[in-house]
Amino acid sequence: MKKPVIAILGAGLGGSVAAFEIKEAVGSNAEVTVVSQGDTFHFVPSNPWVAVGWRKREAIEVHLPPIMARKKIGFTGVGARRVHPQENRLELADGDSLFYDYLVIATGPELAFDEIEGLGPDGFTQSVCHVEHAERAAEAFEALARNPGPIVVGAVQGASCYGPAYEFAMILDTELRRRKIRDQVPMTFVTAEPYVGHLGLDGVGDTKGLLESEMRQRHIKFITNARVAKVSEGQMAVEEIAEDGSVKAIHDLPFAYSMMLPAFRGVPAVMGIEGLTNPKGFILADKHQRNPTYPNVFSLGVCVAIPPMGKTPVPVGVPKTGFMIESMVTAIAENLKALLAGEGPSREATWNAICLADFGDSGVAFIAQPQIPPRNLNWAAEGRWVHLAKIGFEKYFISKIRRGEATPFYEKLALDLIGARKLKA
Known part of the structure; x- marks a missing residue:
């Protein structure tokens, strides 16, 4: 008798972990196959280090096919052209099809650089969203170091x-x-957030005070409620928006180097599929991570549709942090196990946020339980220990991927590092 097929679309931070954990949960009761865009896992949180030459690409990469084979997980790196949920079919980029009984979408986002003229690596700003972007950003940074000038960074x-x-x-x-050239490089932080430290979460603990203080100590000017109108070579046009939506001020910011994070949207393989996605292409999911229209389709990570925190003068999205993604993975693995046993899904993701933000020589850590306020735990702290913890976390996570282990990376390590177990109510 043919075993059910569980297809996992995407092999990034969420998809790779999902493959290991789902296979561990379902065992021999189903075949698990991963469809990836390429054969390599990249540890995305290390991209800012790559962009200043603190890491080389090969240090944060993992070649996936032999690991998946060792774990008896099917794998293809050809990518998917289109999801056909009404047919239970993945149309692959090479023209073949993969039929599934259950689909887990973990694609991450498409980067919407084209929404703003001149934005992105093909325009005039750098990116740390992908390791290839980070490598290009590192080349541009070395050019800046040879000929210092203003920097504009933000989202x-x-x-x-x-x-x-x-x-x-x-x-x-x-x-x-x-490098002893900071005095030659004015820096401005430009963000759509209504205040520094909002983070798409309406702040966590005193992230507003901590991050504003850090900006001032480092002589980084900042513009909030910012809407980038256009980027041209060496110039960024920024509109500062008032509470009523009017333009409060216009800033023409010259730069010799800029890195701006873009908006996200769904990937082309799912964009515009009625009942599966919202208008931005993010996957609709219920409390069990299942799609309401296609209940054999699950989703996790950045590709999941989450409504914004509330109205802000400039649109601000909600992040999906590693801890939240990990809890989505566990919920899906347990729900698939239940479904294969003839039971209904019951596991729900724990939408908590844990973040270690490295500042190169210090950092800020925060915990939000749950991620959306009001919260049971709302805590933030700073110090050099965060920088050291982020380095340790990188090594730990990549080693786990290389071994194909499905242990709870973020929950175990991050909670231990920042003492959250003692802080729990």
Whole structure:
């Protein structure tokens, strides 16, 4: 008798972990197959380090096919052209099809650089969203170091990932000081957030005070409620928006180097599928991570549709942090196990946020339980220990991927590192 097929679309931070944990949960009761865009896992949180030369690409990469084979997980790196949920079929990029009984979508987002003229690596700003972008950003940074000038860093309107923007601004500051050229490089942080430290979460603990203080100590000017109108070579046009939606001020910011995080949207393989996605292409999911229209389709990570925290002068998205993604993985693995046993799904993800934001020589850590306020735990702290913890976490996570282990990375390590177990109510 043919075994049910569980297809996992995506092999990034969420998809790779999902493959290991789902296979562990279902065992020999189902075949698990991963469809990836390429054969390599990249540890995305290390990209800011790559962009200043603190890491080489090969140090944060893992070649997946032999690991998946060892775990008896099917794998293809050809990518998917289109999901056909009404047919239970993945149309692959090479023209073949993969039929499934259950589908787990873990694609991450498409980067919407094209929404703003001149934005992105093909325009005039750098990116740390992908390791290839980070390598190009490193080349541009070396050019800046040879000929210092102004820097503009931040996140544009509609972005839903702010931590890496803060990290990169501080890491740039740290590296420029080490090279003794920080005094030649004015820096401005530009963000759609209504205030510094909002993070798409309406702040966590005193992230507002901590991050504003860090900006001032490092002589980084900042513009909030910012809408980037256009980027041209060496120039960024930024509109500062008032509470009533009017333009409060216009800033023409010159730059010799810029890194701006873009807005996200769903990938082309799922965009516009009625009942599966919202208008931005993010996957609709219930409390069990199942799609309401296609209940054999699950989703996790950045591709999941989450409504914004509330109205802000400039659109601000909600991040999906590693801890939240991990809890989605566990919920899906347990629910698939139940479904294969003829039972209904019951496991729900724990939407908590844990973040270690490295600043190159210090950092800020925060815990939000749950991620959306009001919260049972709302805590943030800073110190050099965060920088050291982030380094340890990188090594731990990559080693786990290389071994194909499905242990709870974020929950175990991050909670232990920042003492959250003692802080729990």
